[in-house]
Amino acid sequence: MAVDFQTFIKLAPSVSAARLPVLLRGRHGIGKSQVVYQIAGTLGLPVIERRASQMTEGDLVGLPSIEGNRTTFNPPDWFKMACEEPAVLFLDEVDRATLEVRQGIFELTDSRKLNGHNLHPDTLIFAAINGGEHGEQYQVNEMDPAELDRWSVWDVEPTTEDWLAWGKHNVDSLIWDFINQNRSHLEHTADIEPNKRYPSRRSWKRLSDVLTHAEQLEAGPGMFNLAQSFVGFEAAVALNDYAKNYERVVTVEQLLNGEREEAMAAFSSTSTAL
Numbered sequence: 001m002a003v004d005f006q007t008f009i010k011l012a013p014s015v016s017a018a019r020l021p022v023l024l025r026g027r028h029g030i031g032k033s034q035v036v037y038q039i040a041g042t043l044g045l046p047v048i049e050r051r052a053s054q055m056t057e058g059d060l061v062g063l064p065s066i067e068g069n070r071t072t073f074n075p076p077d078w079f080k081m082a083c084e085e086p087a088v089l090f091l092d093e094v095d096r097a098t099l100e101v102r103q104g105i106f107e108l109t110d111s112r113k114l115n116g117h118n119l120h121p122d123t124l125i126f127a128a129i130n131g132g133e134h135g136e137q138y139q140v141n142e143m144d145p146a147e148l149d150r151w152s153v154w155d156v157e158p159t160t161e162d163w164l165a166w167g168k169h170n171v172d173s174l175i176w177d178f179i180n181q182n183r184s185h186l187e188h189t190a191d192i193e194p195n196k197r198y199p200s201r202r203s204w205k206r207l208s209d210v211l212t213h214a215e216q217l218e219a220g221p222g223m224f225n226l227a228q229s230f231v232g233f234e235a236a237v238a239l240n241d242y243a244k245n246y247e248r249v250v251t252v253e254q255l256l257n258g259e260r261e262e263a264m265a266a267f268s269s270t271s272t273a274l
Helices: 005-017 032-043 057-061 077-084 099-111 132-137 160-167 173-181 201-214 221-231 233-244 252-257 261-273
Strands: 022-025 047-051 063-067 070-074 088-092 124-129 152-155
Touching (some): 005 152, 005 160, 022 032, 032 047, 032 088, 047 077, 057 099, 099 124, 160 201, 173 201, 173 233, 201 221
Parallel strands (some): 022 152, 088 124
């Protein structure tokens, strides 16, 4: 059974407190990485992020050196850091990694060490994958029972409220208000057509950043074309139409919170003219 981010954020630290590894499974673009960084920020720990899918065995265990008549492995810089000081070690895309890398992660999740080098006692391990219930939609490898048994596994299905709570301080108010009033456009949850662009929670954040930087937060060809490249045709049409009347859209919540004064002023002047 999947949980929302509010539940995950509340309970996952209990697993980490026991120094056990945590694995998030879920669809792409829902904020798995963001929630790991959020937890790390709450704990005051830096995040050491590595894409397991891009690693070789040497990237994980380090390179050998000869000392006298012995061969030892020198840990890579990121792992040495995780051994010397508290951090959140975040391994992304584990189910896209090679078998050799996953075997190394096996030891890491089982005994918190690699080739005799032990993690710092306060370093926490998190990982994220697209497998699980939605695995058939992705080019990922299966994780067998022994591998999964090393993890505390969390299938996550964040709610719209999860994104809205996060987005309140991370996306432009136009994007936030549009999603709040057009929630079906937040993400695509039905079957996926090959090569078609769909909106995701991540793509709305990226679109917000681009529209703000490009000063294209008003309806028009610029907004539409940029939006289509990030969230697809249908969502781009809906956003552009919404933006045309945005200055006159005031929600009950905004009235109660004293927000959107400029919209109220525009609405009042229009009403007076009528």
